[in-house]
Amino acid sequence: MRTDIAEPVRLKDYRVPDYLIDKVDLDVKLHPSATRVLARLTIRPNPQGRSDAALILDGDGLSLKKIALDGQLLDLQKPEAWKGFVTPDQFTLHAPPRYPFVLEIETEIDATANTRLMGLYRSGSVYCTQCEAEGFRRITYFLDRPDVLSIYTVRLEAELSEAPLLLSNGNRITGGPIEGTPRHFAVWHDPYPKPSYLFALVGGDLGSIFDEFTTRSGRKVALGIHVEHGKETAAAYAMDALKRAMAWDENIYGREYDLDVFNIVAVSDFNMGAMENKGLNIFNDKYVLASPATATDMDYANIEAVIAHEYFHNWTGNRITCRDWFQLCLKEGLTVFRDHAFSADMRSAPVRRIADVRTLRAQQFTEDAGPLAHNVRPDTYYEINNFYTATIYEKGAEIIRMLKVLIGDDAFRKGMDLYFDRCDGTAATIEDFIACFAETSKRDLTEFSRWYHQSGTPLVEAAGRYDEAAKTFTLDFTQSCKPTPGQDQKEPFVIPVALGLVIPGQGDIALRTDGHDGASAAEIARGVIELSAARRRIAFRDVPSRPVPSLLRGFSAPVRLTYPASETDLITLISHDSDGFNRWQAAQTYATRLLLRSVDRIRAGDPPHADKDFSGALAVVLEESTDPAFNAQVMTLPSEADIAREIGEDVDPDAINLARDALREAIGQDLKDLLRAAYDRLADTGPYSPDAAAAGRRALRNAALDLFAAGDRIEGARIAMRQLETAATMTDAIAALAVLAHIPGDARETALDAFYHAHEGEPLVIDKWFALQASIAEAGTLDRVKNLMKHKAFSFSNPNRMRALVGCFATLNQTQFNAGDGSGYDFIANIVLELDAKNPQVAARLLSAFKSWRSLEANRRILAERALRRVAGAASLSPDVKDIAERSLA
Ligand code: 0A1
Ligand code: ZN
Numbered sequence: 001m002r003t004d005i006a007e008p009v010r011l012k013d014y015r016v017p018d019y020l021i022d023k024v025d026l027d028v029k030l031h032p033s034a035t036r037v038l039a040r041l042t043i044r045p046n047p048q049g050r051s052d053a054a055l056i057l058d059g060d061g062l063s064l065k066k067i068a069l070d071g072q073l074l075d076l077q078k079p080e081a082w083k084g085f086v087t088p089d090q091f092t093l094h095a096p097p098r099y100p101f102v103l104e105i106e107t108e109i110d111a112t113a114n115t116r117l118m119g120l121y122r123s124g125s126v127y128c129t130q131c132e133a134e135g136f137r138r139i140t141y142f143l144d145r146p147d148v149l150s151i152y153t154v155r156l157e158a159e160l161s162e163a164p165l166l167l168s169n170g171n172r173i174t175g176g177p178i179e180g181t182p183r184h185f186a187v188w189h190d191p192y193p194k195p196s197y198l199f200a201l202v203g204g205d206l207g208s209i210f211d212e213f214t215t216r217s218g219r220k221v222a223l224g225i226h227v228e229h230g231k232e233t234a235a236a237y238a239m240d241a242l243k244r245a246m247a248w249d250e251n252i253y254g255r256e257y258d259l260d261v262f263n264i265v266a267v268s269d270f271n272m273g274a275m276e277n278k279g280l281n282i283f284n285d286k287y288v289l290a291s292p293a294t295a296t297d298m299d300y301a302n303i304e305a306v307i308a309h310e311y312f313h314n315w316t317g318n319r320i321t322c323r324d325w326f327q328l329c330l331k332e333g334l335t336v337f338r339d340h341a342f343s344a345d346m347r348s349a350p351v352r353r354i355a356d357v358r359t360l361r362a363q364q365f366t367e368d369a370g371p372l373a374h375n376v377r378p379d380t381y382y383e384i385n386n387f388y389t390a391t392i393y394e395k396g397a398e399i400i401r402m403l404k405v406l407i408g409d410d411a412f413r414k415g416m417d418l419y420f421d422r423c424d425g426t427a428a429t430i431e432d433f434i435a436c437f438a439e440t441s442k443r444d445l446t447e448f449s450r451w452y453h454q455s456g457t458p459l460v461e462a463a464g465r466y467d468e469a470a471k472t473f474t475l476d477f478t479q480s481c482k483p484t485p486g487q488d489q490k491e492p493f494v495i496p497v498a499l500g501l502v503i504p505g506q507g508d509i510a511l512r513t514d515g516h517d518g519a520s521a522a523e524i525a526r527g528v529i530e531l532s533a534a535r536r537r538i539a540f541r542d543v544p545s546r547p548v549p550s551l552l553r554g555f556s557a558p559v560r561l562t563y564p565a566s567e568t569d570l571i572t573l574i575s576h577d578s579d580g581f582n583r584w585q586a587a588q589t590y591a592t593r594l595l596l597r598s599v600d601r602i603r604a605g606d607p608p609h610a611d612k613d614f615s616g617a618l619a620v621v622l623e624e625s626t627d628p629a630f631n632a633q634v635m636t637l638p639s640e641a642d643i644a645r646e647i648g649e650d651v652d653p654d655a656i657n658l659a660r661d662a663l664r665e666a667i668g669q670d671l672k673d674l675l676r677a678a679y680d681r682l683a684d685t686g687p688y689s690p691d692a693a694a695a696g697r698r699a700l701r702n703a704a705l706d707l708f709a710a711g712d713r714i715e716g717a718r719i720a721m722r723q724l725e726t727a728a729t730m731t732d733a734i735a736a737l738a739v740l741a742h743i744p745g746d747a748r749e750t751a752l753d754a755f756y757h758a759h760e761g762e763p764l765v766i767d768k769w770f771a772l773q774a775s776i777a778e779a780g781t782l783d784r785v786k787n788l789m790k791h792k793a794f795s796f797s798n799p800n801r802m803r804a805l806v807g808c809f810a811t812l813n814q815t816q817f818n819a820g821d822g823s824g825y826d827f828i829a830n831i832v833l834e835l836d837a838k839n840p841q842v843a844a845r846l847l848s849a850f851k852s853w854r855s856l857e858a859n860r861r862i863l864a865e866r867a868l869r870r871v872a873g874a875a876s877l878s879p880d881v882k883d884i885a886e887r888s889l890a
Contacts, residue, residue: 026154039106040104043486055093056091061089062088066105069101071104107141133384145196151200168280173428190279237304294508304342305343317332325387330430360558371890419433425589429448455485459482479534492544509542629696638660711807771804783807797838853868
């Protein structure tokens, strides 16, 4: 393993490759500890490259058996004879031929010993690969960079009994038994040139479900989903989601699938969510397997989204890929944008938007506010694996969403068409992408592109003034952005602010400006004001009475917005705003205010703040029966992390936890009868359906139970226990268990035990059991987590188990991870150091739980820094962990 931190990779140093690899022929003989890979690479000098350049192929811990140049074996003992050298991490040929030549490389791989889960590894007995970002170099020496596109033909061979299923990218050409041996083979050919990160193979004994999709031009596509034997029926929802995603991409973007087969393989050991390998997506089984008894409604929604995300990559990522890893958001931001739109079309759009914004704020805003902040298009990196971040993915998607708002649906769709036409088959850049929209909208998007080059979350401060006599309402906007690592000064961002003016009791009024300070006709027509300078003033006329402005509707830009609305104004918005997102936002703003006040009081030794008006506003929402999923979102208070982010500095997690619990208790008591009535009214009747409407009812019912139990623990626990015993869905079971888990006492331990025994054989359910216990905000939780690490269902090397237990402790349990004695920090630091030797990617991600350490109060800050320094100073760290540790401390 590389342990050095080399020079950073810099965007400005990008150079086209000096060589191209047109053809890759792989012959892979699978074996548990000694898989043989024979790679036949057809290479030629790149006419655009340097003519005197050496050929330098990437490797990572490779064991080379032999290598031949145009049929001539190179004597590895005498590198001077062929003018080059080879190490496990690099192959260099100083003076390769200036015409096309063939390099044949044979390597041997111990897939069973590969604990990093990059390159070729085994999940249980299944052989699989993960090559993004730089895993292909763990299989053979290669120009392992996304701008080298090759046509792959792959022959796989294995024991028939061990791996009856042999898959790779593209279409299957041939295959069958190998006479006189217990082995068989399959040959796959992918006609589309692709970068090495999209290569994949799978060999194993799996259960399969098959289906078919006919594209709108009549191509029949064979669909296969391959899972652990016995779990086939749990893949049905994923198959359904896949077909819906295929149809959606045709309808919305005119994009058809382009091969004869599309395979998805689910494995239980996977570093991330899933991977879009061409024609052969490999998934963390968490995003494939679902049955009502094992998966929550949220799991179903996630499966739908991740299946769609990987499928959509076929065009945004595979057909058009990235020139270099600095352009990662080109495929990721765009594909997240597409999967968000898909989910919004499949479900309730405002509810999806609320969920997406919650994630954005929880993950991306937090990242942007701390030492790990980086540009959506970074300009340097030490370890690319650390850039699969919320900033690249979620903020990257927000930028495209803003672009669509700014240029309008028509120019946006034309821009996408142009992008697909122009860049198909290439490795593109953000500039190539933006140029398409500049052309179709006839707009200069230079200033807009700052979103890619400047990190940090802009703050938009708005103020309003109503002139009774003139019947005008003036809005003043100011934007600013705090310094972020390496960026002290920021240029203004182009910020689309969707808005409306709400008159209490009447609703929205038509927007009119006086043309003087006013907005352009286009802005008024769309109801979207563009901020592109530090300040902007807009005056609206013909406003009959003092309005309540509804700003940033639909969360039209990834900014923090403040407006000094009174509590009465917020209640107006909660009940009357025509924009669903802002109704929810008004409730969150109100709750946040109450919580901030309480935190101050608690820190001053006073009791928390209480407010009946807020409960009253929630009561109105609770009684509405129009959209239970939406109501459930309104009933869910900002998280402890949300409040911490809002406070920003000198954060005391204990005070936040107390304040939030007190508010939940007060609401639970104020609305006791209503919550109970809602709980009874919303009981599931009829057969189970995972659809959004049924899920919404369950969500609201469980939100009601949660608040009810906060107000009355004894009765709440009784109801929860009954729900747990009779639950027909995992959604209801886990919601009940969550209520019980947060009430100390024997009942909780009995319930946890019973749950474990009921679901013992289902690792994905046991993950929920681990996660729930790790998130208990009590002093004993760290010991509980340590004990659970000894549980037979726990596995140090399985990323899902690790994330469920240790990851949830570090990211969801604000009070215990940030325990005042530093025990949480020490624990996580120790795990990171131990895990780093096995799986640096997962270790580095765990370490990034420290990303908000600088905003803590002084004592915790000192302890967190000490733990981080201990990690940073440890011997033989992976580049992954070293990078996160050093950037966190910088
Ligand atoms: N491209 C994938 C994410 C991904 C990235 C790296 C991986 O390596 C372990 C795996 C997956 C996606 O966006 O879904
Ligand atoms: Zn992706």
